[in-house]
Amino acid sequence: MLTNRYSVNEKGHLTLGGADTVELASRFGTPLYVFDEDDIRGNCRSFREAFEKNYSLPCKVYYASKAFSCKEMYRLVDSEGLCADVVSGGELYTALAAGFPAEKIGFHGNNKTPDELAFALDSGVGRIIVDNIYELYTLNDLAGEKGKKPSVLFRIKPGIDCHTHEYIQTGQIDCKFGFALENGEAMEAVKIASAMDNISLVGIHCHIGSQIFETQPFIDAADIMVKLATDIRDTFGITLKEINFGGGYGIKYTEKDIPTEKDTDIKILCENVKLACERYDFPLPSLSIEPGRSILDASTLTLYKIGVVKTIKDIRTYVSVDGGMADNPRYALYGAEYEAVVANKADKPRDFTATIAGKCCESGDLIQEHTKIQTPQVGDTLAVLATGAYNYSMASNYNRLPRPAAVMVSGGNPRVIIERETYEDIIKKDI
Numbered sequence: 001m002l003t004n005r006y007s008v009n010e011k012g013h014l015t016l017g018g019a020d021t022v023e024l025a026s027r028f029g030t031p032l033y034v035f036d037e038d039d040i041r042g043n044c045r046s047f048r049e050a051f052e053k054n055y056s057l058p059c060k061v062y063y064a065s066k067a068f069s070c071k072e073m074y075r076l077v078d079s080e081g082l083c084a085d086v087v088s089g090g091e092l093y094t095a096l097a098a099g100f101p102a103e104k105i106g107f108h109g110n111n112k113t114p115d116e117l118a119f120a121l122d123s124g125v126g127r128i129i130v131d132n133i134y135e136l137y138t139l140n141d142l143a144g145e146k147g148k149k150p151s152v153l154f155r156i157k158p159g160i161d162c163h164t165h166e167y168i169q170t171g172q173i174d175c176k177f178g179f180a181l182e183n184g185e186a187m188e189a190v191k192i193a194s195a196m197d198n199i200s201l202v203g204i205h206c207h208i209g210s211q212i213f214e215t216q217p218f219i220d221a222a223d224i225m226v227k228l229a230t231d232i233r234d235t236f237g238i239t240l241k242e243i244n245f246g247g248g249y250g251i252k253y254t255e256k257d258i259p260t261e262k263d264t265d266i267k268i269l270c271e272n273v274k275l276a277c278e279r280y281d282f283p284l285p286s287l288s289i290e291p292g293r294s295i296l297d298a299s300t301l302t303l304y305k306i307g308v309v310k311t312i313k314d315i316r317t318y319v320s321v322d323g324g325m326a327d328n329p330r331y332a333l334y335g336a337e338y339e340a341v342v343a344n345k346a347d348k349p350r351d352f353t354a355t356i357a358g359k360c361c362e363s364g365d366l367i368q369e370h371t372k373i374q375t376p377q378v379g380d381t382l383a384v385l386a387t388g389a390y391n392y393s394m395a396s397n398y399n400r401l402p403r404p405a406a407v408m409v410s411g412g413n414p415r416v417i418i419e420r421e422t423y424e425d426i427i428k429k430d431i
């Protein structure tokens, strides 16, 4: 199965990180998000150690917390020596509430409100990644009022397309995030910032996309970003000390996906930055990355109970589960692929073609269509694999469904890290 963290025990049950998923479902209820803590910690270490091995300056790994944001996740990545990237006041608030050190937080977003910028300044976040010229002026004014001088990176569109499900090396300018290179926008912004009293421009940032399996985009980004830093030095006499290359490292959602090793990705990035620095005669900058989904990786799943198996003759069989687009909107949004397993029959062949449907009042409320699972029956437990990233964080209360609980498994032992919402929670803000 997808990763070596999955197995099948003597009862024929699917296990993750040594925990029996059928037992997890009956003990904690369904739907249930399950995370493999040992694997997540291993992923944090792989990225961090790869930089230590391949680069002579200290580097930073920011966990892109939009992938899965909750207090325990911030504590976990903090204990592994990672930084965190947040993209909203809500994520920043969650991180701070978990005791995450503000100076290890990078604040992102293409439309940060003045309130969010003030919150970031007041809490002393380590880096603000400025997206556009309006933000730059607002931040400079706010920082002046507060007597602060934030360390800022500029988000650059490096001319490598930022569309999320396909890596395309064209159409670079058509992206809502960041300053463009080719029309001079980025250089103009540096000029403006260099004349500002309350902005300390320390680096540049790019994020070229998500679920990327090729190494070439990262090689291209290394060259483009070092060249930009060189142009900035030669034009304005400012030597930037930091380049952040964002996230985007792909994971194995299905057997078709072949991700590169984290170690290899980082080695290639480091080597190509070093080469570019030689090429342009630029001093080695400190590097950062922002992996999101690849920190959680494929060793995560959602457990559901099958409530209905509806076969429409000569058409298809709908297998309806007790969750759906409210806890995993990714298939409905953009056709994301997943593999599913009947957890209590994991030793049986997956030879049944099913369309997995949710319980929301939308025909498009599907988790996957025409996918292979074991022969399903009402009452079975269904596991949808690799749901750790962008599921809980995108979950809603559509149809007033309470959001599921989340458990972390370590050494085979589960513990609840997010409690299941109640009906009371759902009406809490209703007047």
Ligand SMILES: *Cc1c(COP(=O)(O)O)cnc(C)c1O
Residues within 6 Å of the ligand: 064, 066, 067, 085, 108, 207, 209, 210, 211, 246, 247, 248, 249, 290, 291, 292, 293, 294, 389
């Ligand atoms: C979404 C995002 C990431 C993380 O992307 P993954 O594909 O989950 O690794 C990192 N940086 C920025 C700026 C992002 O928007």
